[in-house]
Amino acid sequence: MADLDSRLVELYDIDNPDGPDHDYYRSLVDHASARSVLDLGCGTGILTITFGAPGRRVVGIDPSPAMLAFARNRRGSERVDWILGDSRSIPPGAHDVAIMSGNVAQHIPDAEWPRTLADLHASLRPGGVLAFESRNPGPREWKSWTSAAPSERETPHGTLREWFELLQADVDGNGEGTVRLRSRNELDGEDLSHDFSLAFRSEATVMEQLDALGFDVRAVWGDWHRAPVQEDSRIFVVEAVRR
Structure with a gap:
């Protein structure tokens, strides 16, 4: 797949600014007292950078050279290990928290989705948390x-x-x-x-896949404020723990 034009990448943060979704992921990382955070599909790094803290390792992985070039030029980029690739490029080490934000999970095709979840499982310590969101198929956005x-x-x-x-x-x-x-x-x-x-995967499908690959789902939310999932919820947000 051809990479995005760098002129469009420059507009990404304008179209996808810091907001309640980022607040949610930051609170998750902080609540876990994470010393090692993996951001798979980190894009321009607008969220990834904010995970940087003394004594914490942050890894940002993305398949787009143009996105990563933008991320590496951000202020504070030295606090992140930037890696070009996908889940197969996750470096060794047991992470405390792994995230996929910005509906990254939906950009991973079904043929690669089980392998991605398996790679994430292997990258987390036992009890480590995986969190991501996906659009609810029902509204057909x-x-x-x-x-x-x-x-x-x-x-x-x-x-x-x-x-x-x-x-x-x-x-x-x-x-x-x-x-x-x-x-x-x-x-x-x-x-x-x-x-x-x-x-577009249903909540039930995702729950089955996570269970089969060694995750216990501890919560599914219908928005970034941790409201219950409703039939007309636009998204569902998953928190799963590695067994």
């Missing part, structure tokens, strides 16, 4: 994304026109399955579009 009209905004590199196209939705009656999308990005007429897939 991709429909609203792809039905929205194109939008335009000014950037340091020119006028950016953006919209989404649906390429394929291979989902069941509950919205569970794989959705292929095209992110259309035209920067002063230059086409910077890219295709991607999202795996």
Whole structure:
């Protein structure tokens, strides 16, 4: 898969700013008194950097060279071990907490998802915590994304026109399955579009997978304020413990 254009990467933090999701993950790490934190799919490192603390090891892994280049240029980046790759690139050592934020779990295809969970299990100490969020398949959010009209905004590199196209939705009656999308990005007429897939997994499916791979689920939340999951919840947030 082609990497993101660096001009689009520069806009990532504007579109995905620090907020309640980051507060949740930071509180989780602090509550665990974590001495070693793994951020798989760390992106630009906007959250990863904030885990840095005296005596704590932080590892950020991402498959995008452009994202990692941006992360390495952040203030405080020296407090993080940045690694290009996926779960197979996790360095040796027992981590206290591993996270996948920003719906990273949905970008991992079904063929690679069990191996990813197994790699994360191996990277955690017994009793270590894995936390991540995923969109609830029921609301079928991709429909609203792809039905929205194109939008335009000014950037340091020119006028950016953006919209989404649906390429394929291979989902069941509950919205569970794989959705292929095209992110259309035209920067002063230059086409910077890219295709991607999202795996929409139900809460029940994820619970079964975690159990089969050696995790005990200790909590599932319906938002970043730890409310119960409802049928119309946009996301569910998982906290699991390595057996």
